[in-house]
Amino acid sequence: METFYSILPELIRIVVCAVCGAVIVFGNALVMGYAERKLAGHIMLRPGPMEVGPHGIYQLVIDGLKLMGKQLVVPAKADPLLFRFAPLLAFAPVFVPLLVLPFSEKIQGFDLDIGLLVILALASINLLAILIGGWASNNKYSLFGVFRAVSQNVAYEIPMLLSLLAVVFMTNSFSLKAVVAAQSPVWFIVIQPLAFLIYLVSIVAETNRAPFDLPEAESELTAGFHTEYSGMSFSLFVLAEYANMFIVSSVATVFFLGGSSGIPLPYFEYSGIIWFMLKVYSLMFFLVWIRWTYPRTRFDQLMNFCWKYLIPFALVNLLITVVMVKLL
Amino acid sequence: MSMDVKALEDDRHHRYVLNMGPQHPSTHGVLRVLLELEGEYAMNLLPVLGYGHRCHEKIAEFKPAKSFMPNTARMDYLGALIYNHGFAQLLEKAAGIEVPERVEYIRVITSELNRIQSHLLWYGAYLLDLGAFTPIMYSFDDREHILDILEDVTGSRLTYCYFRVGGVSKDIDEKFVTGTRAFIKRLRSRFPMYEDLVNGNIILQKRLIDVGELTPHICARYGITGPLLRGTGVAYDMRRAEPYSIYSKFDFEIPTGTKGDCMASFMVRFHEMEQSLRIIEQALDGLPEGPIMAAKVPKKLKIPAGDYNSSVEAPRGELSYYLVSDGSDVPYRLKVRTPSYSNLSVIPEMCQGMLLSDVVSAMGALDLVIPEIDR
Numbered sequence: 047m048e049t050f051y052s053i054l055p056e057l058i059r060i061v062v063c064a065v066c067g068a069v070i071v072f073g074n075a076l077v078m079g080y081a082e083r084k085l086a087g088h089i090m091l092r093p094g095p096m097e098v099g100p101h102g103i104y105q106l107v108i109d110g111l112k113l114m115g116k117q118l119v120v121p122a123k124a125d126p127l128l129f130r131f132a133p134l135l136a137f138a139p140v141f142v143p144l145l146v147l148p149f150s151e152k153i154q155g156f157d158l159d160i161g162l163l164v165i166l167a168l169a170s171i172n173l174l175a176i177l178i179g180g181w182a183s184n185n186k187y188s189l190f191g192v193f194r195a196v197s198q199n200v201a202y203e204i205p206m207l208l209s210l211l212a213v214v215f216m217t218n219s220f221s222l223k224a225v226v227a228a229q230s231p232v233w234f235i236v237i238q239p240l241a242f243l244i245y246l247v248s249i250v251a252e253t254n255r256a257p258f259d260l261p262e263a264e265s266e267l268t269a270g271f272h273t274e275y276s277g278m279s280f281s282l283f284v285l286a287e288y289a290n291m292f293i294v295s296s297v298a299t300v301f302f303l304g305g306s307s308g309i310p311l312p313y314f315e316y317s318g319i320i321w322f323m324l325k326v327y328s329l330m331f332f333l334v335w336i337r338w339t340y341p342r343t344r345f346d347q348l349m350n351f352c353w354k355y356l357i358p359f360a361l362v363n364l365l366i367t368v369v370m371v372k373l374l
Numbered sequence: 375m376s377m378d379v380k381a382l383e384d385d386r387h388h389r390y391v392l393n394m395g396p397q398h399p400s401t402h403g404v405l406r407v408l409l410e411l412e413g414e415y416a417m418n419l420l421p422v423l424g425y426g427h428r429c430h431e432k433i434a435e436f437k438p439a440k441s442f443m444p445n446t447a448r449m450d451y452l453g454a455l456i457y458n459h460g461f462a463q464l465l466e467k468a469a470g471i472e473v474p475e476r477v478e479y480i481r482v483i484t485s486e487l488n489r490i491q492s493h494l495l496w497y498g499a500y501l502l503d504l505g506a507f508t509p510i511m512y513s514f515d516d517r518e519h520i521l522d523i524l525e526d527v528t529g530s531r532l533t534y535c536y537f538r539v540g541g542v543s544k545d546i547d548e549k550f551v552t553g554t555r556a557f558i559k560r561l562r563s564r565f566p567m568y569e570d571l572v573n574g575n576i577i578l579q580k581r582l583i584d585v586g587e588l589t590p591h592i593c594a595r596y597g598i599t600g601p602l603l604r605g606t607g608v609a610y611d612m613r614r615a616e617p618y619s620i621y622s623k624f625d626f627e628i629p630t631g632t633k634g635d636c637m638a639s640f641m642v643r644f645h646e647m648e649q650s651l652r653i654i655e656q657a658l659d660g661l662p663e664g665p666i667m668a669a670k671v672p673k674k675l676k677i678p679a680g681d682y683n684s685s686v687e688a689p690r691g692e693l694s695y696y697l698v699s700d701g702s703d704v705p706y707r708l709k710v711r712t713p714s715y716s717n718l719s720v721i722p723e724m725c726q727g728m729l730l731s732d733v734v735s736a737m738g739a740l741d742l743v744i745p746e747i748d749r
Contacts, residue, residue: 090511186392190414190730256505257577265400265503266734341577342505344731345414 063155067141075288077327079106082334089338116277124274125182132179133275133282139168140289147296148223150306150318161222162210162297166203169252169293172286173199176261179283180271191270194345195261198251201352206248208360209241212367213301226305233304240363242302244356246332249294251348253287255333257340258348265342295329296322303329389417392730396425400503400734403744407721407737414730419722426748434708439465439697440539440675442708447533449712450746452495453689455481455488455528458537463618464684464695465539466668468677476664477541478620483554483657484524484536486650490561491520492689493647496741500640501572503738504581509572516561523553539675540668551658558651565648573644582637586724586736589634596723597716600691601646602740605631605638612687624656636739643741676703690714690741712746 080095080103087094095102120126143165145155158164173196180192214220216237217228228234235242251258262270272283299305303325306318343351395406404425410418430449434442446461447454459481466473494517498510521531527550528536528543536543572578593603603610609628613621629645631638679701685694691713698707717740725733 086507090508091515092511186390190392193414256507259505263505263731265505266731268399338508340506341501341575341581342731343577344581344729346729347580 059155063145064141067144067155070144070292071140071285071289074292075285076106078288078291078330079109079284081327081331085331085334086338089335110281113277113281118279119274119276121184121274123184125184128178128182129274130279132175132182133279133286135178136172136175136286137282137289139171140286140293142168143293146222147293148226148300148305149322150314150316152315153319154223157221157223160220162214162220162225165293165297166207169290170199170203172290175283175286176271179275183271183274185274187267187269187273188271191261191263191267191273194263195254195271198254198258198260198345198348201349202248202251202356205244205352205356205360206252208357208364209238209245209248210297210301212238212241212360212364215364215367215371222300222305225300226307229304229307233302233307235302238302238363238367240359241367242298244360244363245298245302247356249298250333250336251352252294253291253333255287255291256337257343259337259342260345260348263342291330291333292326295326295333298329299325388412395422400737401744402499402742405718405742405744405747409730409733411730416725416728416730416733419725419733421718421721423718423748426745428745428749430749431708431710434705436704438675438703439677439705439708440703442705443537443539444533444535447535448745449710449749450688450690450693450714450743451532452492452743453488453693454532454534455485455524455536456686456688457693458534459485459619460684460686460688460693460695462537462539463686464682464697465675465677467684468680468682468697468699469539469672469675471540471668471671473540473668474665475620475662477666477668479657479661480542480546480666481537482619482621482624483546483654483661484528484542486654486657487520487524487554487557488534489689490647490650491517491524493643493650494520496643496689497568500738500741501578503734504578506572506578509568512564512568516564519553519557519560523550523557526550526553538667538671540671541666545666551661554654554658558655561647561651568644573641579637581731581735582640582739583635584633585636585732586728586739587633587635588720588724592720592723593634596720598691598720600688600713600717600741601639601642602634602717603691604628604642606634607632612685612692616685618684618686621653623660624653626650626652626656636735639739674703676701677705688713690743690746691717710749712749714740714742714744714746718742718747 083105084094095105098104098108120129146158146161146164148154148157176195177192180188180195213225213234216234217225219225254261262272267273272280275283299322306322308318308321311317311320390411392409392411393406394409395401396404401407406422406425408420408422409416430445433445443458443461446457450457494513498513501509524534525531527546528534588598588602588606590606590608592598593606593608599610607630609630611628612618614628626649629642629649631642677697677699679699682697682699683694685692692711693713694711696709696711697705700706721737721740725736728736
């Protein structure tokens, strides 16, 4: 009994964190789903959802209900087990990275020493889910989507890591809290502008969004890896995509935009989350903006851009950082 | 070559056969293309036609030639007025009917509006194929204005049947003229925006330059006409090559490219809209008063026995009607030469060895209208 009492606070902490994680994932999907459709609408000279509720604010709730009510169709020649398993695998790991994100000085699930590694490791499980889902669908378009997704994600993970590594060398820590603390006078975007740019380009490819949305290139591959998915199994992929957008934007905020730092508000240890969210959603707005503005790149151009420009520049940037850290 | 994917795959077992269409976002209608792929490279393409065939040419042999006019609009739903124009011209030529001058002006103005409308739709849809979702909304916004203008005078928005043998069904009014002038001004002011936002975009240029290159020689072999041919540098336009109607009166240029790639035909189409605006402007300035119907067009139009031909420049290339008459009012045979059919036939050669994404850009550059291929 005594052991129980001694671990009770920790247990409560875990439960509260898990619940908060779920709230963030679903809340973010609702907000971003609505914001994306509204923004896309206004970029396209149309109002977007308008019918359900004032300015269509309940649209996403209704959409969610509709998707839940739909039949889950498993194609005749698909692998039924893996086909059903893939969306779950895409969706399940997105909660964990939220636990280590420092939303403000005091709002953080667990401050792990390997915070960044946890995030990157779990974020790349999404790719495995895409691979399984596309392969199990037994559809040629899905298979093409998977080919593209795998090679694209593997390639773009390298410049993404290298750009983050430049910051890690400067802070000497994988702990996200330490990274935020290291930016107290100047944000790293000022010191590492090239790393920030490389990271920004990489996350567009990592989250499979236009102009790098080749795995789901609509006009070529109909819907890419999720061609055969319907109902909730489809929406789990979408939920995972939005959650991943949130995570990569949060990492950008933590590593380059000073995390929760900003003009002090009352109770700043807690209210810093306002600044944090503001920065995250500005980045997500940027992602939405470019998605609805640019045409899609071609696959070989995308890969060339990564291997010929991003990775060399990221390496050079890393080298300069190392030399400067050593000298100063 | 077999049309069956399975059989084709067994036949070439080391290759992968992808069935694109008849329902596919970038085939723009019921076109089916079988692609033999090695990795993502298309080694062989086989277009399969016939999903939208409606026997228009056969129908023409069963009803009076005059009442075939609505069918012409349903072949190319985007260039309906130009198809009307060609057919009206054919019967006028055959029956020896003199058309009043005002009618010719009205026909030119409405046909050119129709051409701009077709190009605007292509512009948006092509960029949609390339993965840019937004420009189609901007081009549809402009296109809506043309549809409104034409709806007032023709009574319909897409499949017009406005021209009659010897005239047009309704005279244009002051509202049409002011509306058209306002539209010219509007579209001119929009061109710089399109240039900045779309044509100069680096991703777009990378997707189009050096993709799907054609030469005048290839075009001659396949009978390719229209913007694709002009993209290779041959200034062949029926409005200039064999001036019909009153096109010889107007001052306009034939935009041409040099390389014959997708970017060349892209820019040719884009500049054609500008030239069409110039023609409309001149036609509005010179619009004469007069009747809108030729005197003495017989109710039952008997066509003297013989062969007749009429060619016009449709948005996608040269359109020809060839009519054989046995002296009655029903044609003995009507053959329509539609541009997209010839243009489509080049894709096996044009797309060989291309990436799948480039096949989509090349097919978009052909600006296919499937009902015109499957008439």
